[in-house]
Amino acid sequence: DTVLTQSPALAVSPGERVSISCRASEGVNSYMHWYQQKPGQQPKLLIYKVSKLASGVPARFSGSGSGTDFTLTIDPVEADDTATYFCQQSWNDPYTFGAGTKLELK
Amino acid sequence: EVQLVESGGGLVQPGRSLKLSCAASGFTFSNYGMAWVRQTPTKGLEWVASISTGGGNTYYRDSVKGRFTISRDNAKNTQYLQMDSLRSEDTATYYCARGGVQLGPFDYWGQGVMVTVSS
Numbered sequence: 001d002t003v004l005t006q007s008p009a010l011a012v013s014p015g016e017r018v019s020i021s022c023r024a025s026e027g028v029n030s031y032m033h034w035y036q037q038k039p040g041q042q043p044k045l046l047i048y049k050v051s052k053l054a055s056g057v058p059a060r061f062s063g064s065g066s067g068t069d070f071t072l073t074i075d076p077v078e079a080d081d082t083a084t085y086f087c088q089q090s091w092n093d094p095y096t097f098g099a100g101t102k103l104e105l106k
Numbered sequence: 107e108v109q110l111v112e113s114g115g116g117l118v119q120p121g122r123s124l125k126l127s128c129a130a131s132g133f134t135f136s137n138y139g140m141a142w143v144r145q146t147p148t149k150g151l152e153w154v155a156s157i158s159t160g161g162g163n164t165y166y167r168d169s170v171k172g173r174f175t176i177s178r179d180n181a182k183n184t185q186y187l188q189m190d191s192l193r194s195e196d197t198a199t200y201y202c203a204r205g206g207v208q209l210g211p212f213d214y215w216g217q218g219v220m221v222t223v224s225s
Contacts, residue, residue, distance in 0.1 A: 031209050033211035033212075035212075041217075042201055042215040042216060042217055042218055043151070043201070043212070043215050044215070045211055045212065045213045045214070048210075048211040048213070049211075054211075054213065055213075086150075086151060088151070088211065088212075090206070090209045090210060090211060091209065093165075094153055094167045094168070095153040095206065096153070097150060097151035097152070097153075098150075099150050100150060100151075
């Protein structure tokens with residue numbers, strides 16, 4: 001299975017820029033997606049196919065990367081962005097998710 | 107507004123069966139592939155199964171092949187997950203999600219339903 005590795009946690013101040021990384025154990029072409037999950041809620045799609053913004057998602061969120069290294073950037077970070085962020089690939093079978101990066105605001 | 111509402115979860119003994127349902131609204135259900143994704147604190151998010159728009163193509167992760175069956179009824183705007191021979195490791199919150207076929211992301215998710223497999 002394709003393993004997606006994310007750093008476990010980050011802490012930033014409101015107004016700052018934060019980059020959340022996701023490294024894949026093998027190539028995923030451009031089929032990398034990002035989700036936000038707040039406590040007690042279902043995941044919500046933020047970015048699909050590396051850099052495409054999902055419907056209704058603020059332009060503060062952006063995605064980049066290629067091959068095996070991908071990044072979700074939030075700029076500027078707001079208090080409401082406190083959540084866990086997951087990457088997910090849909091190029092290799094089975095589809096897999098990263099373990100998530102918990103974003104905390106200082 | 108897209109809505110996905112799961113039902114059918116609960117406590118079940120190992121080896122028994124359970125059937126989850128997901129009622130969809132707010133979009134043309136028959137135009138979209140659908141999927142089930144589960145989540146546990148230890149394993150995180152795991153894709154479980156997907157089904158094509160007409161139901162003719164189904165896909166499963168290896169650990170559930172032969173035990174779980176995904177299906178859909180486009181007339182009822184509902185998808186299902188029949189889970190047989192349940193194991194303790196199937197304990198999770200199960201989410202219904204739109205998409206998950208033809209390389210696409212899961213663009214909408216239900217609120218989730220808990221399945222606990224325990225004696």
